[in-house]
Amino acid sequence: MLIINEQQIQQLYNMADAIQNIGGILAAKTQGKIDNPHRTVLDFPERQASALYMPSADRTDEIAGVKVVTIFPQNPQLGKPTTQGMIMLADAVDGAHLALMGASYLTRLRTGALSAIATDRLSRRDSKILTVVGTGAMAFEQVLGVLAVRSIEKIILVNRTPQKAETFGKKLAAFGISVPFEVASDKAQAIRQAHIICCATRSDTPVFSGEDLQPGTHINGVGSYLPSMREVDEETVKRADKIVVDDLAGVRGEAGELIHCAQTGNWSFDDVHAELADLAAEKKSGRETPEEITFFKSVGAAYFDLAVAKGVYAKALEQKIGTELDM
Numbered sequence: 001m002l003i004i005n006e007q008q009i010q011q012l013y014n015m016a017d018a019i020q021n022i023g024g025i026l027a028a029k030t031q032g033k034i035d036n037p038h039r040t041v042l043d044f045p046e047r048q049a050s051a052l053y054m055p056s057a058d059r060t061d062e063i064a065g066v067k068v069v070t071i072f073p074q075n076p077q078l079g080k081p082t083t084q085g086m087i088m089l090a091d092a093v094d095g096a097h098l099a100l101m102g103a104s105y106l107t108r109l110r111t112g113a114l115s116a117i118a119t120d121r122l123s124r125r126d127s128k129i130l131t132v133v134g135t136g137a138m139a140f141e142q143v144l145g146v147l148a149v150r151s152i153e154k155i156i157l158v159n160r161t162p163q164k165a166e167t168f169g170k171k172l173a174a175f176g177i178s179v180p181f182e183v184a185s186d187k188a189q190a191i192r193q194a195h196i197i198c199c200a201t202r203s204d205t206p207v208f209s210g211e212d213l214q215p216g217t218h219i220n221g222v223g224s225y226l227p228s229m230r231e232v233d234e235e236t237v238k239r240a241d242k243i244v245v246d247d248l249a250g251v252r253g254e255a256g257e258l259i260h261c262a263q264t265g266n267w268s269f270d271d272v273h274a275e276l277a278d279l280a281a282e283k284k285s286g287r288e289t290p291e292e293i294t295f296f297k298s299v300g301a302a303y304f305d306l307a308v309a310k311g312v313y314a315k316a317l318e319q320k321i322g323t324e325l326d327m
Contacts, residue, residue, distance in 0.1 A: 004312060004322040006102035012315045013106075015144045018113035018308050025058065025307035026117070026277040033059045034303045036247075048073050056302035058310070062092040065306040067103055083107075083137075087309040097327065099313045103305065110308045111298060112141030114246050114276065115198065115220040118296035120149040121279050121286035122244060123196050123218035128153040131184075131194035133208060133231075134201035134223055135159045135168035142198040142222065143172060147179065155181040156190045158207075188212045199223055199231045206257070210235025215291040221257070222298045229256040232295070237261045240295040242273040242287075247301040254299040 004012075028034050035057040042051040049072040057064040069085035076082060085103030090096065130152045132139050146152060155172070159165035162183050169181040184190035191197065191212040201207055201223040210233050213219075219240075224231045237243070237257060245251040251258060252269055261267035274284035276296070287294060316322045 001097050001325050001327050002099040002316060002322040003325050004099060004101040004316050006105050008321050009102060009105055009312055012321060013312050015112060015148050017311055018109045019116050019148060021307045021311035022110060022113040022304060023280060025303055026280045028058055028060045029277040030281045036301055036303045054302035056306045057092055058306055063310050064090045064092045065309055067302055067305045087305055089309055089313055101309060101312060106308045108138055108141040110304045111222050112145035114298050115142055115222060116145030116148050117280055118220060118244060118276055119146050119196060119218060122294040122296060124216050124290060127195035129193050130196045131156040131190045133158045133199045135165045138223060139200040142200050146196055152179050155179050156184050157181055158184045158187050158190050201231055202229060203231055204229055206233035207231050210239050213239060213293055218294045220296045224256050225254050225299045227256045227259050230260055232257045234261050237267050239293050241292040242294045244274050244276055244279055244296050245272055246276050246298040248272060248275050250299045250301050251297055255297050
């Protein structure tokens with residue numbers, strides 16, 4: 001088995017790689033070649049924590065994987081990360097265990113790649129202003145994904161703690177992102193200016209008002225992943241001309257904002273325009289007019305993790321990176 005740590009993955013694998021590999025897994029999904037059983041969740045209520053076990057298989061490449069993620073929100077108080085994860089790959093021909101690798105960076109990267117593909121098909125080609133709501137760990141790769149497909153000229157950062165937004169902007173600059181950023185003092189104005197909005201928070205209440213959205217705006221919502229969470233409000237859902245989801249089965253059970261709107265009777269899951277795989281395969285239309293408001297909702301699925309993990313494994317073999325371990 002090949003062991004690949006987080007530092008090695010970051011040296012090997014970037015956003016362009018992830019976009020390519022996610023595109024491949026989306027094609028396999030439309031061909032019916034993906035197995036994606038519902039994930040198993042173990043809750044630890046006394047710590048407000050969870051452990052998730054997420055298996056999947058890609059029958060085009062005869063490879064299977066399982067991602068194990070723990071989410072312990074109280075960990076920062078102990079000096080430990082909130083989210084910790086690993087991905088294990090297995091050969092679907094002979095059952096051999098192929099690789100074990102860190103999942104934190106890959107989870108952020110594959111989510112950014114999903115948003116990149118959605119943004120490329122749903123946002124206006126002339127989009128210039130990106131507003132980022134929430135500047136935690138997940139937001140960084142959201143910015144990288146948007147920058148991979150659009151020529152952004154200004155990034156507006158929104159966070160309840162302005163200093164965290166300022167630190168995030170400096171991190172972008174240190175990474176080599178030359179696009180100027182500003183920290184918003186007026187969230188409503190930041191939303192009204194935006195051509196593209198990325199939301200990456202774990203909020204239980206909407207983080208902006210849908211009334212502030214301007215015609216032609218595209219929104220990526222990737223932070224909320226539980227029925228109790230609601231990053232965007234009902235007005236946003238109602239105003240959206242097209243709602244595209246990463247995985248419909250997952251969204252039905254986990255996208256709190258859409259579940260809420262379905263329960264109020266003002267919206268239905270039948271109103272979902274497409275899964276991202278159908279958009280990528282051009283089975284469904286992307287943006288059709290400059291005035292459309294579009295919304296991409298992502299809750300994640302194991303086969304997206306499988307896509308990037310097998311991409312990392314292939315590059316690690318090619319470049320002879322990682323540690324071979326006889327189990």
